[in-house]
Every structure is written in C-alpha cells, then in structure tokens.
Amino acid sequence: MNNAIMIKGGRIIDPSQKMDHIGDIFIEDGKIVSSVKGVSIEINAHGMIVTPGLIDLHTHLREPGFEYKENVDTGVAAAIAGGFTTICCMPNTNPVNDNASVTELILERAKKAGKANILPVGAITRGLKGEELSEIGELISAGCVAISDDGMPVMNSLIMRRALEYAKIFGIPVIDHCEDLNLTDGGVMFEGAVSTALGLKGIPAASESVMVARDIALAALTGGWIHLAHISTAASVHLIREAKARGILVTAETCPHYFTLTDEAVNGYNTNAKMKPPLPEMSDLMEIRAGLADGTIDAIATDHAPHAAWEKEQEMDRAPFGIIGLETALPLSLRLVDEGVLSLPALIQKFTQGPAQILRKEIGRLCVGDRADITIIDPNLEWTVTGEDFKSKSKNSPFIGWKMKGKATTGIVSGKVIENT
Amino acid sequence: MIFSRKDLLALSDLQKEEIELILSTAISFKEVLGRDIKKVPTLRGKTVVNLFFEPSTRTRTSFELAAKRLSADCINISSSSSSLTKGESLLDTAKNIEAMQADIIILRHSSSGTPALLARHLKSSIINAGDGTHEHPSQGLLDLFTIQEKKGTIAGLKVVIVGDILHSRVARSDIYGLKKMGAEIEIVGPPAMIPATSSQWKVTTSYNLDKSVVGADVIILLRLQLERQGKGFFPTLREYARLYGLNASRLAKANSGVLVMHPGPINRGVEIASDVADGISSVILDQVTNSVAVRMAILYLLSGHTNE
Numbered sequence: 001m002n003n004a005i006m007i008k009g010g011r012i013i014d015p016s017q018k019m020d021h022i023g024d025i026f027i028e029d030g031k032i033v034s035s036v037k038g039v040s041i042e043i044n045a046h047g048m049i050v051t052p053g054l055i056d057l058h059t060h061l062r063e064p065g066f067e068y069k070e071n072v073d074t075g076v077a078a079a080i081a082g083g084f085t086t087i088c089c090m091p092n093t094n095p096v097n098d099n100a101s102v103t104e105l106i107l108e109r110a111k112k113a114g115k116a117n118i119l120p121v122g123a124i125t126r127g128l129k130g131e132e133l134s135e136i137g138e139l140i141s142a143g144c145v146a147i148s149d150d151g152m153p154v155m156n157s158l159i160m161r162r163a164l165e166y167a168k169i170f171g172i173p174v175i176d177h178c179e180d181l182n183l184t185d186g187g188v189m190f191e192g193a194v195s196t197a198l199g200l201k202g203i204p205a206a207s208e209s210v211m212v213a214r215d216i217a218l219a220a221l222t223g224g225w226i227h228l229a230h231i232s233t234a235a236s237v238h239l240i241r242e243a244k245a246r247g248i249l250v251t252a253e254t255c256p257h258y259f260t261l262t263d264e265a266v267n268g269y270n271t272n273a274k275m276k277p278p279l280p281e282m283s284d285l286m287e288i289r290a291g292l293a294d295g296t297i298d299a300i301a302t303d304h305a306p307h308a309a310w311e312k313e314q315e316m317d318r319a320p321f322g323i324i325g326l327e328t329a330l331p332l333s334l335r336l337v338d339e340g341v342l343s344l345p346a347l348i349q350k351f352t353q354g355p356a357q358i359l360r361k362e363i364g365r366l367c368v369g370d371r372a373d374i375t376i377i378d379p380n381l382e383w384t385v386t387g388e389d390f391k392s393k394s395k396n397s398p399f400i401g402w403k404m405k406g407k408a409t410t411g412i413v414s415g416k417v418i419e420n421t
Numbered sequence: 422m423i424f425s426r427k428d429l430l431a432l433s434d435l436q437k438e439e440i441e442l443i444l445s446t447a448i449s450f451k452e453v454l455g456r457d458i459k460k461v462p463t464l465r466g467k468t469v470v471n472l473f474f475e476p477s478t479r480t481r482t483s484f485e486l487a488a489k490r491l492s493a494d495c496i497n498i499s500s501s502s503s504s505l506t507k508g509e510s511l512l513d514t515a516k517n518i519e520a521m522q523a524d525i526i527i528l529r530h531s532s533s534g535t536p537a538l539l540a541r542h543l544k545s546s547i548i549n550a551g552d553g554t555h556e557h558p559s560q561g562l563l564d565l566f567t568i569q570e571k572k573g574t575i576a577g578l579k580v581v582i583v584g585d586i587l588h589s590r591v592a593r594s595d596i597y598g599l600k601k602m603g604a605e606i607e608i609v610g611p612p613a614m615i616p617a618t619s620s621q622w623k624v625t626t627s628y629n630l631d632k633s634v635v636g637a638d639v640i641i642l643l644r645l646q647l648e649r650q651g652k653g654f655f656p657t658l659r660e661y662a663r664l665y666g667l668n669a670s671r672l673a674k675a676n677s678g679v680l681v682m683h684p685g686p687i688n689r690g691v692e693i694a695s696d697v698a699d700g701i702s703s704v705i706l707d708q709v710t711n712s713v714a715v716r717m718a719i720l721y722l723l724s725g726h727t728n729e
Binding site: 191192193196197198199200201268269310313314315316317318 | 433510511512530531532533534535537538542552553554555556587590593616617618619621
C-alpha cells in the first residue's frame, strides 16, 4: 500500500521552472516524484490549473490574544479555501510574538491544526513599541522567517537602521509597515475628494511614501534587506522602481484591494473599506498594476485582518482598520489576467516564486523531491462571495456580494489532499 | 409633493425640490411661532429623542422647542447621562432607544457618518444634528431659509464662507444647499483649512478675505475652534483675526445690504469683530429664531406629512 497520488491532465504552471504545459504530477510519501508504480488517488485536473501551493506573506491569525476574531484553526481553513498552502502570520498578537515562547505556541497550534504551513513573523522591537530590538536571533531559531512590527511602523529611523543592520546576520528581510504616524494624525481614510465629501479625517498618500523613501535610504545605507508591506500608492511604486534600478536590496508586496478598489468604496461610511494603508485613488490603483506588471512589486499578499462584526459596526472613527482577504485574493487577482495586466504565469509567480524568494525557502515550486504543496484552481468556476461561506471566523470583507470567477478547488499540503467544497 | 425620506442625513443627498419643500413648510411654521399660542397638535403622541454626544445648547434647545411646539413628547439624552460611559456601543444605545418606540432620533455626534450608521440599522427616523466634520443639514436649511427670507431669492447671490472649511460641517451643508439653490460660493481661509479637493464643490477658493468680500451679498463666518490653535493650521488667534476676522472696514467692501451670518457660538474678536456681530448687517439672531421654524418643518415632514 503506497500513498501515491496522480494529478492528471491539468495545466501545470510553475514560474520558478518557467513551466506551463498540460501534464501529470505524481506524489508519493508527501513529496513530488517523477513517476509512481501504482496510483491510489487519482485527481482529475482536466481544465484545471495546477500550481505550486500559494504563499501568503501577510496574514493576521490573531492567536494568541484575539481568538474572537480568528484563531489558527479557522485561519488555516480560510487559507486552504483560498488556495494558500503556506501563510506568514504577523506578530501583533497578545502577547506580541517578540519571543520564542510565542513563536513556539503558534507553531504548536499550527501543527495541531494541520492543513496549511504557518511561518511566523517575529517582532522587530519588543512589544512592537519601536524602542528596543527583540531577541531576533532567538526568534529565528524558534522558527520565525522574518521580522516586522506590522500594524505599527518603526517611527524611529535609528532603530530601523539598527534592525536592518542586525538582520544581516540572519539574511532575513525586515518587513516594514510604511506609515508616518505624524502625517496620519488619526486619519481614517485616504485624503482626497471622498474624505473631503464625507468629512472624514484623511491620511495623505505621503504618509506611506515618506516612509518608503526613508526605508530605501536606510537599506542603501546599511546594505540590509527591506521588504515593504502592503504598498498602495503610486508615489511608493515610483520610489521602489527607482531603488531597484539602483541595485538597493528592496522587495515589495501589494494586496488585491489596492488593485481592485479605490477610496470610493468608503462612500456610505463603509467600515469594511477601512484599512491601513487606506484605499487610494484610481491613479494609484493604475500604478500598482503597472508595478506588478514590470516587476517593481514582487508579491501579492492578503493582509488578511479579521475583525468581529460588532467591532466593524461602529462609528467610522472607532471601527478597527483591516479586512479579511485569504478567500478572495485569488479570484480578485485572476481579474488582472482577464484585464491583460499580467499573464497567468506572471500572476501565479506573485503568489509562488515571488514570496518564496522573499522567504528564501525551496517552496512555491514543483520540483521533483519537493514537499508536495500544490493548489488546483478551476479558472472558470463562477461563484458569489457570501459572508456565510467564509471559513474565516470574521466576515469583514468589502467584497461580499461580488461575483467571482476562479476558485481553488483542492489544496495539497505535504501530500495531504484537502478538497474545498 | 410628498417628502418620502425616512431620515435627514445630509444636504448632499437632497434634491432641490425637497429643499424648497422644507423651506416653504417652514414659512407656515414661522407664522405659527408669531401667534400668542405657539403650539399646534400635529405630532401629538409622537416621541422625539434628542441624542447628543457632543455639548450643544443652541441646536438641542431649538430641536426640543420645535418638537414641543408640535406637541410631540421630547426626551433629551446627553453623553454624560448615557450608558456610553458604561461601555455600551453607540448602536446598542440607539437600539435601546428605538425599542422604547422613539419615532424620531435626533443625533449629534463627533464622528462623521454616525447618523448613516443608525439609519442603516434602525427603523426610527434619524435626523443628523451635526456629525463630526461631515454635515449639519438643519443648520444649512435654516441658513438657506434666512437668506431667502431677507433677500427674496438665493439664486445668483455671491456667498462668501470664511474660516475652517476643512473641519466645518456647517460649511459642507451650506455649500451643498446653496449650490443647489443657485448661489455663487467663494470659500476663504488659511490653506491648511481649505480642502485640496474643494474644486469638487464647484466653488472658488481664496486665501485673501479682503479680496473675497468685494461684491459679497452674504458672508458666512465659521466658528474657529480654539483648540485648533497650536496644531499648525495658523500661528496664533491674533494672527488669524488679523487675516480672517470680519471687521467693519472689510465689511464696507461688500455689497450694500450684505448679510453677516454665523452658526454660533461666536468668538468675538476672533472670526468676527464685536461691532460687526451687533451691527445692522448681522442676522445671527434671526438665524436662531428661524431655526425653530425650520426644525418644526423637518420634524413634520419626516413624520410622513405632506405640505398642503
């Protein structure tokens, strides 16, 4: 009795190998193999796209501390439902993931939950306070793959300099949430025509781009690796493009909402369109798309940020920032293919090879001998987003009611097949 | 015409015809307020709740009087006496008030959009009595009423709005209402208090009050919130008054018969010189008198009555 699996007749796309052809994939003992003797499970993938398991660089699992929003179990279920087999969870939990015991707790919970792989991101500074560095070496040896104070920027430029220098020991990127809190000054949405009409306090585009410029300058100064999270504005894309041309070690991600929605989505005081950075204007959206197309932006991440319904059903000023994204990211991104922004392999690259390079791991590819993490996508499946169908514990999505095309139908994690029904 | 709205949230929502209906209805109620017995039985048995999460004397009193003149039962809840201090959410507080069968809830809140939030979740009619820096529609309507009463018409007038446009809910409601009624609007104030995107309102903008007042038919001064001092919007109150305070010599450059308006409470010597506030051009107290008639019209129309 072997555990041989055959995925038959799918369109196999693996950007890391420039692979795009119809064919079969074989799995044995949790690994990808070139052939098997006898097949115990055959998955018919005719008309389907077979890709390396998708990777999300930016997820908030909320455990420990905020389990009423999400926990590891529901978070990984949402990941698999969205086609992600690997997710990186941000450290802004309670307690903060700034020490090995929290990292170990998360990894323990992840092991129990099974399903998706979880790669924790540790805190740059103790308690996300931006004051003194965490014991980054301990975090890395406990299993963290990067460091970030996500949710909070590191406002003190000297601390950021030191973090970039120290991270060089481990070869890890420092992930920054780019926001100048002085410019944000309590703003709740993008500063522009819509904020003026709604009378809501605006966050200027410069709140993000001045920090992007600072981080690039510090990466140039230190030779450290800066990874810029959830980039949203045209000005930031311009800065990153120019920095890459100069050979500075900078990588960047954006999120599906920044190439799908604009600040118009906030009209009617829609708290499910409230997130940080805020949804900017159409000119920003177009530049984000251009940045994805020309490689300025390396990866698409979800910034999956669950919040309970009662938290979002509050005054615009009080409702928390953030939206869930694991279960809508793939179909929203597939629209970029339909609209001619990216080819299908180029899009898959932003979810596989792109993030894998930032994580410096041999994942996000389909080489013989690799752990079998695979996503099977039905590109033509049409469905409507409903709150009830979300596997996530929270339903704070601006995309409820949207008609989608394309869905991950099967996730395979270390050779274990999980069907999405 | 039937006023078919459940709520009054913003003048940006209203059609010109709806504004005209409210203004013409207010004329009848102003007549009632001139009688010896200033009360009509129109809203007998209806419950009106003033739910105020910000301090207010003028607006709350005016709505309360309006409700009482219409014979409604009127209850006042202010933030200090509400359960919000006990950690209850705004929506829960409002649902409890609705459960006591409030027909109309009049909401004043420091967060923009809260009336829209209540309107989405409640069956009671919601009147926005000022939400954050968004709108103050009843103030806008009483300003329109006062201008129309004094000038006969609004169309074609040059209206200058002076001060902190960015943070002013009165300015927004005035702009939306006045534009719909055909006025020409110029907004003037220090650059940090003029939204960069104000061109969306089809108004002209200026940083120079001396130039703006030339040819003005109406000058609306906004209350300068004193706590803005020290936040970098302008250096000092003294300098603000020098550049943007309306004094007699500036007023002299306006058209004859100019109206000087202010939503109150006024800062004498800051946005308005004391003699101008008390001068013949000032209609500031007429605005207050008219506010009751206009708010009676709003309560009446939202209760499902038509203007017959």
